[in-house]
Amino acid sequence: MRDRSIREWDDRPETDWWPDVGRDTHATIDLDAIAGNVAAVRRRAGPAQVIAVVKANAYGHGAVMVGRAALDAGAGMLAVATVDEGVELRESGITAPVLVMSAAGPHEVRDAFDAGLTLTLADAGQVGPAAAAARGVGRVGEVHLKVETGMNRYGAPVDAAVGVAATIRTADGLRLTGAYTHFADADGRDLTFTQEQVERFGAVRRQLVSASGDEPAPMFHLSNTAGSFRLDHVGVDAVRLGIGLYGLRPDDSVPLLDGMRPALAIRTRVAQVRRLSAGDTVSYGRTYTASGPETVALLPIGYADGLRRAVSGTGWVNLHGQPAPVRGRVCMDQVVVGVPVGIADGVAAGDPVTVFGADREDIAPSIEGVGRLAGTIGYEIATGIASRVPRWYLRDGRPVALLRSGRLTDVIDG
Numbered sequence: 001m002r003d004r005s006i007r008e009w010d011d012r013p014e015t016d017w018w019p020d021v022g023r024d025t026h027a028t029i030d031l032d033a034i035a036g037n038v039a040a041v042r043r044r045a046g047p048a049q050v051i052a053v054v055k056a057n058a059y060g061h062g063a064v065m066v067g068r069a070a071l072d073a074g075a076g077m078l079a080v081a082t083v084d085e086g087v088e089l090r091e092s093g094i095t096a097p098v099l100v101m102s103a104a105g106p107h108e109v110r111d112a113f114d115a116g117l118t119l120t121l122a123d124a125g126q127v128g129p130a131a132a133a134a135r136g137v138g139r140v141g142e143v144h145l146k147v148e149t150g151m152n153r154y155g156a157p158v159d160a161a162v163g164v165a166a167t168i169r170t171a172d173g174l175r176l177t178g179a180y181t182h183f184a185d186a187d188g189r190d191l192t193f194t195q196e197q198v199e200r201f202g203a204v205r206r207q208l209v210s211a212s213g214d215e216p217a218p219m220f221h222l223s224n225t226a227g228s229f230r231l232d233h234v235g236v237d238a239v240r241l242g243i244g245l246y247g248l249r250p251d252d253s254v255p256l257l258d259g260m261r262p263a264l265a266i267r268t269r270v271a272q273v274r275r276l277s278a279g280d281t282v283s284y285g286r287t288y289t290a291s292g293p294e295t296v297a298l299l300p301i302g303y304a305d306g307l308r309r310a311v312s313g314t315g316w317v318n319l320h321g322q323p324a325p326v327r328g329r330v331c332m333d334q335v336v337v338g339v340p341v342g343i344a345d346g347v348a349a350g351d352p353v354t355v356f357g358a359d360r361e362d363i364a365p366s367i368e369g370v371g372r373l374a375g376t377i378g379y380e381i382a383t384g385i386a387s388r389v390p391r392w393y394l395r396d397g398r399p400v401a402l403l404r405s406g407r408l409t410d411v412i413d414g
C-alpha cells in the first residue's frame with residue numbers, strides 16, 4: 001500500500017536523505033547551516049572575530065564536527081566549559097585556540113596546559129598553581145582573565161581585576177592573552193544593565209591596555225549570542241557565539257540575523273500503527289482516553305533520547321507534513337502520537353517523522369518551541385539530546401559523517 005515516496009513525506013526540502021544504517025531515531029546536523037550562521041555573525045560583528053562556543057558537546061550537536069565546521073567558516077577560536085571538552089577537541093586533531101571558560105579545578109590545570117588549552121583565571125590565588133602546572137608540562141600556559149561586571153558568577157571583581165592581571169603577567173610560565181566578561185541580560189528587552197556592564201568592563205580594559213606597555217594588549221571579548229546581535233562591537237576583538245551558532249535564538253524576542261537557520265532536526269520513523277476505540281487509554285497512568293475511533297502511531301523515541309516527558313499531552317510531531325499530537329505520557333524510549341484524521345489510512349510503519357527542530361513552527365516544533373512546551377529554554381532541550389541518538393552530519397543535504405555511540409566516522413556516500 002505504500003506507493004508514496006519518502007521524499008513526498010519530508011517537510012525539509014533541503015534534504016530528502018534518510019539514513020539506512022542504525023537507529024531510525026536520529027539527529028541531522030546541517031553543517032551548511034552552521035557555516036552560514038558563523039558567516040552571518042561575522043558580517044554583523046566584524047572585524048571582531050567569532051569564538052564558536054562548543055561546550056556541552058556543541059549544545060548537543062557534537063563538538064568535533066561543529067568545531068571543524070565553525071573554524072572552516074572563519075571562526076578564530078573555540079570555547080568550551082570543561083578541560084575534558086577541550087581535550088576531546090585536541091584529540092580529534094583540532095589545533096586552533098581553545099578557551100576553557102569555567103573555573104578549572106586544581107586537578108585539571110595540568111591536563112589543560114598539556115593539551116595547549118587556554119584557561120580562564122579570575123583570582124590571584126589561582127595564578128601560582130597554574131604557573132607551576134604550566135612549567136611542569138614544559139609549556140607557556142595561555143590565560144584569559146574573567147572580569148565580573150554584574151552576572152555575579154565566575155570572575156574577578158572590577159576593582160581587583162587589574163591586580164590579578166599583573167600577577168598573571170609576572171608569573172613565570174603564564175601568558176595573559178585575553179580578558180573578558182559575560183552579560184547577565186543581553187537577551188532582555190531593556191539593555192540598560194548590559195550597557196552598564198559594557199562600561200564597567202571598559203574601565204578595566206583601559207587600565208589593562210595601558211599596563212601592557214610595549215607588549216601586545218590581550219584580546220577583549222564581551223558578547224554572547226544576544227550581545228553579538230544587538231550591540232556595537234567597536235574596539236572589541238571577539239564575540240562568543242553559542243546558541244546562535246546552532247541557528248537558535250537566545251530568547252523568542254531576539255530574532256536571528258539574515259542568513260541564519262537551525263542546524264539540527266530530530267527525526268524517526270513510525271514503528272507501529274494501531275486503531276483505538278472510544279474509551280481506550282494510552283501509555284502510563286492512562287492520561288489520554290480516545291473519545292472515538294482513532295489511529296495512533298508508535299515512535300521509537302522517548303525522554304531518554306531527549307524528548308522531554310513534560311511534552312506529554314501537549315507536544316506534537318510532523319507526520320506526513322501534518323501536526324500529530326502526543327497522546328498520553330512520553331515514556332523512556334517510546335511515545336505514541338495521534339494520526340490526523342485526513343491521513344489515517346495512509347500511515348504505515350516506516351513512515352518518516354520529524355519530531356522537533358524543524359524551522360517551521362506550523363509543521364513541527366522548533367527546539368525553542370519544545371522548550372516552551374516543556375517549561376524550559378531551547379538551550380536545555382538541545383543539550384539534553386542523548387548520546388544514544390546518532391548524529392548524522394550533512395553537507396549539501398548529503399551525509400558526510402556519523403557520530404554514533406561516541407564514535408565519529410566519515411560517511412562515504414554511495
Ligand SMILES: *Cc1c(COP(=O)(O)O)cnc(C)c1O
Nearest residue numbers: 053101182224225240241242243
Ligand atoms: C555559554 C557561554 C556563552 C555562549 O552563550 P550563548 O547565549 O549561547 O551565545 C558565552 N560566554 C560564556 C562565558 C558562556 O558561558
